[in-house]
Amino acid sequence: MNNKAPHTFALIGLAFILISGTIDLDNLFNYANQTKPIYIVKDNTPQNNVINDKTATLGRVLFYDKKLSANNTIACASCHQQENAFGDDATQSIGLDGGLTGRHSMRLINARFSDEEKFFWDERAVSLENQTTQPIQDHTEMGFSGTNGQEDINDLIVKLSEIDYYSELFNFAFGDKTITEERIQLALSQFIRSIQSFDSKYDIGRAMVTNPNTNFPNFTAQENQGKRLFRDPPNLGGAGCLGCHRGDEFDIDPNSRNNGIIGVAGSTSIDLTNFKAPTLRDLVNPDGNLNGPLMHDGSLTTLMEVINHYNEIPNNAANTDLDNRLRPGGNTQRLNLTNTEKLALEAFLKTLTGVDVYTNEKWSNPFDANENISLIGNSLATDDHKFGQTVTLFPNPVKEHLNIKVNTGDYLVTIFDLNGKKVFEQNISESDAMNLYRLRKGIYFLKLQNLDSKKIITKKFIKQ
Incomplete structure (x- = not known):
């Protein structure tokens, strides 16, 4: 179940709460021209869907609107929650009528800053745009599947067309009130790509040096040791994490294969198709608590369990698609890390967490407590x-x-x-x-x- 413990960092100020339910179209949030560090160079934004404030604002409303589900109970944000770096602290997210998702809901934070253009754990979506409406059309998740008596995406479009604020917002974003699946995809993906986190302890230290291999002045000795272990390959005494989780983005190498986790959430079956992974940024929240279980099946529930997994990759004959980087010399990886080294790696991974993304209103729920929304401004x-x-x-x-x-x-x-x-x-x-x-x-x-x-x-x- 999705039982959330209170997070001190997520205590939102009174003004933040009071202004929910209202979007001022004359004073839009900055989605299009956000600053990012010069060392962040990866970007999977397609040329035909560059972020603009109007369309991203529409995307924010769509992302949080439960009316996008067949019974008005589930939104994209139900499974991708701001307080959890836009992931879920449940192993399997709750969908339509209490159904459970087949995989753990991936954190969406910094989804834009990756060479990997495919989405979902099994990479079945060829782009973020393609990904955005698949949960809406999933029989279990949001219910506009067009199967087993359910309505389909065209019925959703008719439904949204009858809602006044969507007539206004689609006209605002696209110049006319026409709603299509493609426009829904464009808006949702713009909002998701806008969600970024670059105010971590790592970023503060990275801005102080030219070479990321050097010690960061703001790091503890343990954190700098963990950074070296993360970056150095095993043949130089490191853990080799950088081989798959690359650069300052810490994105997954698009050519990665299976990482040794082959379970299926809530089942004893195996699944060898999971090659995508989210960024390693914001694995934990600013309080140091994990933003939900890790891996596609949610089977690892602490950072130390993850480190132990990579320290000694399971030798499972059923896993026929293990990434070659985890099978050096034909044998599954054995790093033989000491406990001190493991703790250093854990300390370093915690430096990748930001603060702003968890409370910034631009990525928050625009609906009020009664799930209503008002649009104001002369732009209307x-x-x-x-x-x-x-x-x-x-x-x-x-x-x-x-x-x-x-x-x-x-x-x-x-x-x-x-x-x-x-x-x-x-x-x-x-x-x-x-x-x-x-x-x-x-x-x-x-x-x-x-x-x-x-x-x-x-x-x-x-x-x-």
Whole structure:
């Protein structure tokens, strides 16, 4: 079961909680132009799907929306959780009607920064774009499979087309309201590729040196020893981890084969088809706790179990596709690491964990506690509701009197606090001023409704 222990790092501030449920399309998060270290050089973004803020914003909503499942209970984020580096702390994730996924849900963090373009443990998806809608069309996971009486992806598209915020968001991202599977794939993959973590202790140290083989000034002696063991090949006294988990990205070599784990989650069967692996970054969270069990079957539950596995690869005759790097000289790998060396490797792996990605709002759930979402901003002013472009609030921030300038007509002004509680209401005609001296300091949302056309525009303001 998915029983989560509380993480101190994941305690989210009150403001973070209160603004959930609202997306301001005039003030988008930065997905397209995030900074990354100069030593991060791998990127599997295709030329036809370069990240832009509008499409990634749509992707964020799709990623967290349970309406993408047949019974409105499962979202992509149900199995790929921000607090677990976008993985799951359960061995098998819970899907539609309590069904379990066949493999452990892979962490999605830094999915963009890899030479490997294929996705899923068994690499059955030729790209991240192709991967994104396969869980939606899985009979067990999200249920739009088109088999055994289930609806198919076309039924999902009809369903989404009837939801107002998707009409707005697809038009916002693509220039018209048409929803297709390809557009869903483009948006979801942009959001996922935007999820990055480069503020770890490793990154701080890496920025201080030219050669990653040298000691990092901010590392302990144990962590530097672990780094050397990770990087050096076995014939030079190391563990050879860098041979498969390469560079500063710590991505998996696309040519990797089986790593010696051949189990099937929840079964006694074997599976030799798993060659993909996520980055080694953020194996643990900032508290040092593992972000869920490891390997495709979730069979290893501590970093030390992983180190012990590679220290002595099982000699299993049933494993006919073991990576040759784990079979030196025709024999399964025996590194003969000491306990001190194992602890050093463990210490080094923990330096690969960042902080920001676990709490940054740009990757958080945009829906409120009731699974509702509101879109605000003049960017919504399409040909159907241009009146929002003529609405002006001033001054903003406001101390006492808030002036509102609108076209001729009758309007209802309603003001809500960040909890969604109505705190003020007034009818106005054309331009008017509202006395808000009774409002407490804070952020508020003003909803202006034209009483004739019923069109609505929402604006945000600050009360000082």
